[in-house]
Amino acid sequence: MGKLTIGCFASLIGSMNLDFAVKLSGAALEKGHKVDLWVSGNATMLSIEKQREFKDYSSLEKPLKELMEKGLKVTACEACAEARGYHKENTMEGVQRFSMDWYLASTFDADRVLHIGGE
Amino acid sequence: MATTKLGFVVQRPPYKSENPKLALTHAIASQSVEIYLEDGDLVTADIAFVGDGVLNCKKDQKALETYGLSSTESHIKMSLLLDLNVLVCKEDLEKFGMTENDIVIDAEEFGAEVEVKVVPFDEISKMMEEMNHLLFF
Numbered sequence: 001m002g003k004l005t006i007g008c009f010a011s012l013i014g015s016m017n018l019d020f021a022v023k024l025s026g027a028a029l030e031k032g033h034k035v036d037l038w039v040s041g042n043a044t045m046l047s048i049e050k051q052r053e054f055k056d057y058s059s060l061e062k063p064l065k066e067l068m069e070k071g072l073k074v075t076a077c078e079a080c081a082e083a084r085g086y087h088k089e090n091t092m093e094g095v096q097r098f099s100m101d102w103y104l105a106s107t108f109d110a111d112r113v114l115h116i117g118g119e
Numbered sequence: 120m121a122t123t124k125l126g127f128v129v130q131r132p133p134y135k136s137e138n139p140k141l142a143l144t145h146a147i148a149s150q151s152v153e154i155y156l157e158d159g160d161l162v163t164a165d166i167a168f169v170g171d172g173v174l175n176c177k178k179d180q181k182a183l184e185t186y187g188l189s190s191t192e193s194h195i196k197m198s199l200l201l202d203l204n205v206l207v208c209k210e211d212l213e214k215f216g217m218t219e220n221d222i223v224i225d226a227e228e229f230g231a232e233v234e235v236k237v238v239p240f241d242e243i244s245k246m247m248e249e250m251n252h253l254l255f256f
Binding site for chain 1: 121123125136137138141144145148149150151152154155156160162164251252253254255256
């Protein structure tokens with residue numbers, strides 16, 4: 001089985017790119033692949049815990065937690081998060097925070113890198 | 120010992136979105152990636168500006184004065200200081216009526232030894248073919 005590194009830079013609210021990235025991560029895990037999901041820029045919004053669910057907005061905390069239990073590794077860009085006021089204290093349990101070199105390191109042994117840019 | 124080559128392709132104009140700056144900061148992060156890898160393993164970053172992305176290379180940017188932000192120009196200069204390969208599409212520059220004289224070419228004031236290369240798209244295409252992974256910003 002292979003390793004997929006997904007980098008997503010689009011926001012949780014206002015774009016469906018993160019929804020796609022999380023669904024793709026789930027599909028890859030189901031097939032037995034290893035998946036690293038890197039969120040940077042506005043996509044760090046994904047890492048915040050206790051976001052209120054509304055039917056009109058994407059809410060990915062529940063599926064993300066389920067996928068992390070199945071082995072999905074989610075890492076948020078620490079600088080991008082801090083710049084937006086997303087601190088360690090309100091980061092979802094299981095989500096790591098590292099600097100940008102973590103993403104590049106993840107690509108090192110990835111069989112495929114899917115980079116989903118921001119808005 | 121192995122090397123993974125990443126190609127950062129910047130297509131978007133500066134200051135309209137965060138993308139070009141994120142491309143440069145991620146590319147610059149290739150310089151510290153070794154802390155996560157085995158001894159001798161490397162991740163390299165090449166950067167190419169194409170389409171509207173060539174506007175990121177305009178020299179004498181006033182981002183600090185206007186927005187209080189570091190400029191995309193300063194990030195390009197930092198990339199040169201770190202010896203990253205920075206390519207700019209010649210044809211796309213010409214579409215904007217721009218030449219090498221209008222863009223940042225070197226970072227001598229920082230002590231950088233490499234320069235931005237203005238090249239035909241064919242050369243950028245060749246660079247892209249040599250990469251293991253491409254990241255479009």
